[in-house]
Amino acid sequence: MAPALGIMGLFFAGPIIWSVYIAFTNKALTGVGAQHPKWVGFANFTHMFQDPLFVHSLVLTAIFVIGSAIIGQNTLGFLIALLERGKNSFVTRALNTFIIAAWVMPEIVAGFCWYAFLYQGGTLDTFLQHFGLSQDWLYTTPMLxxxxxxxxxxxxxSMLVYSAGLSDVPAELLEAAKVDGASQISLLRRVIIPLLRRSIVTNLMLITLQTLASFTLIFVLTAGGPGEASQTTPLYIYQQALQLYDISYGTAMCIVLLLIGALFSVVYIKLIRVEEVG
Amino acid sequence: MIGVLSSGERRAARSNARPRSRFRITSPRIMAARVSAYGVLALIAVFFIAPLLWLVLSAFEPAASVGSAAPLVLSFSNFAKVLNWTTTYKPLINSAILSGTTAVITVVASLFAAYPLSRYQMRFRKPFLYTIVFSTGLPITAILVPVYSMFARFNLVDNMSAVILFMTATSLPFGIWLMKGFMDGVPLELEQAAWVDGATWLGSLRRIVAPLMLPGIMVITIFTFVSQWGNFFVPFILLESQSKFPASVSIYTFFSQVWAWSTTGSWRRSRFCTRCLR
Known part of the structure; x- marks a missing residue:
């Protein structure tokens, strides 16, 4: 176990402990703080919650997580999994290939893919010019x-999680509900969703954790701009710590982000039953 | 169907002539449902295919823009421009070195870490496993700022081996967790037989357990390789010289050189200040 513990201790636990120390100092990459970091107590943290840009970035992160993960990916994934049940296997397999291709391609490629699609003069813009709707979608609607x-x-x-979950729903239960005269809607609400509750909660936790820390996609598409219109917390941290060189402030914000992530992670652990851990 | 028939008719339809009449009565509705389901699936397919399609099309388009205009001309001139040592081949080799080495170290280290977790009763086994699952959920983006300041402090920025070790540290929790799961599937009896014949734990791990869980090992190797291949943020922050950039970063630098990031803007931390920190 020694090698694994050593690597994780040095490069995973190490930075986290280091970050707790840095967050309470005024360490910076330039100026006085660079040479002689001083202990400043909770100054970074009090500054953080008085910093309108940080609060703004938290709100944007929440919008991003709720909009893209909880509403978008979750609902669309569930819808696709539901619609693909019992459909022609050739059609569903072809569709899944594209959906999964979008998922496995490197995030940076996905970013440029959408950049090419959305910027002024890009595909969507060229198409909409025929209707007189030309604009830079990355500029006018960056969050969207x-x-x-x-x-x-x-x-x-989400689609993979839900199609696995749906394949475990016993067909007899659905048959029985249909015989009792259940409509499609109540079949979904009263039978399928309660049976899938565990997959739903697990999926929500995991996609929230992934989306919370999302950096590359936003960085490529809008780089947080225009102005601060799409500057989620990871991008704001990047800007403060590595461009304005305020390492200690950036680190303090990292700790907040880490704590939010840890909160979701704890809920996730509670969901993984003790037997599974062994 | 329910709306059309009275309750008596419905009961009759259900009990008596169910197989034939049910098909006849419900078929228009089922047809409508199927058609609309395929319609929705087709819309989803368009949403997923369009950006991918334009990525491919604009790669072959001769005009030097990212978006693809309507008259399509197939041309390999873009590829000819890009396929050279500094833009493509060297970064691809770097990517292969970074993600390949990370995958190998991750697999070997997690094999050794998973063995005692799977085979021995230890007091700290359960807390350790909980810690592992917990750290798989932590947002890696959030520890990169302290990691960067730590790397700068110990003069490790732009050092590929250090970057590989950091990537390994972040892929280990999930690797160990998967590896333990696969190892639990190898029966203990086989190993006990080997022990009776005088094998050491290392011998039985190498000759019995590892070969039997080869598919699992391949899964972990491929998963680690692919996720580090697409990793942009870690090498982007921790590496500095162009000659060490993996493909994911060189795509970005290529675009930002060629592209006028007029409205959205992009920034890159200057190299000057990394030096003041050291």
Missing amino acids: AIIIANIWRGTAF
Whole structure:
């Protein structure tokens, strides 16, 4: 176990402990703080919650997570899994190939793919010019652009989780409900969703964790702009810490992001039953 | 069907002539449902295929733009421009080195870490496994700032081996978790037989357990390789010289050189200040 523990201790646990120390100092990449970091207590944290841009970035992150993961990927993935039940296997397999291709391609490629599609003079724009609707979608609707791009990229995961879950729903139960005169809607609401509750909660946890830390896609598409219109917390941290060189402030924000992630991670662990851990 | 028939008729339809009459009565409705389901699936297919299609089309388009205009001309000139040592081949080799080495170290280290977790009763086994699952959920983006400052402190920025070790540290939790799961599937009796014949634990791991869980090992290798192949953020932050960039980063630098990022803007941390930190 020693090698694994050593690597994880040095490069995973190490930075986390280091970050707790840095967050309470005024360490920076330039200026006085670079040479002689001083202990500043909770100053970084009090500054953080008075910083309108940080609060703004948290709100944007929440919109991004709720819009693209919880509403977008989750609902669309469920819908696809539901619609594909009992359909022609050639059609569903062809569709799944494309959905999964969007998921497995490197995030940076997915980003440029959507950039090419949305920027002024790009595909969508060229198409809409015929209707006199030319605009730079990344400039006018940056949040919508990154949300849609992220839905496109991440739906495959939810779809796979739900089609696995749906294949475990016993056919007899559905038959019995139909015989009792249940409509499609109540079949879904009273039988399928309660049976899938575990997959739904697990899926929501995992996609929230993934989306929370999403950086590359947003960075390529809008780089947080225009202005701060799509600057989610990871991008704001990047800007503060690695472009404005305020390492300690960036690290303090990292801890907040890490704590939010840890909260979801704890819920996720509770969901994985103790027997599974062994 | 329910709306059309009275309750008596419905009961009769259900009990008596169910197989034949049910088909005849419900078929228009089922047809409508199937058609609309395929319609929705077709819309979803368009959403997923369009950006991918334009990625491929614009790659073959001779005009130097990302978007693809209507008159399509197939041309390999773009490929000819890009396929050279500095833009494509060297970054691809770097990617292969980074993700390949990470995958190999991850597999070997998690094999050794999973063995005692799967085979021995240890007091700290359960807390350790919980920690592993917990850390698979942590947002890696959030520890990159402290990692960067740690790397800068110990003069490891732009050092490929250090980047590989960091990537390994982030892929280990999931690797160990998967590896333990696969190893639990190898029967203990086989190993006990080997022990009786005088094998050491290392011998039985190498000759009995590892060969039997080869498919699992391949899964972990491929998963780690693919996820690090697409990793943009880690090498983007921790590497500096062009000659060490993997493909994921060189795509980005290529675009930002060629492209005028007019409205959205893009920034790259200057190299000057990394030096002041050291």
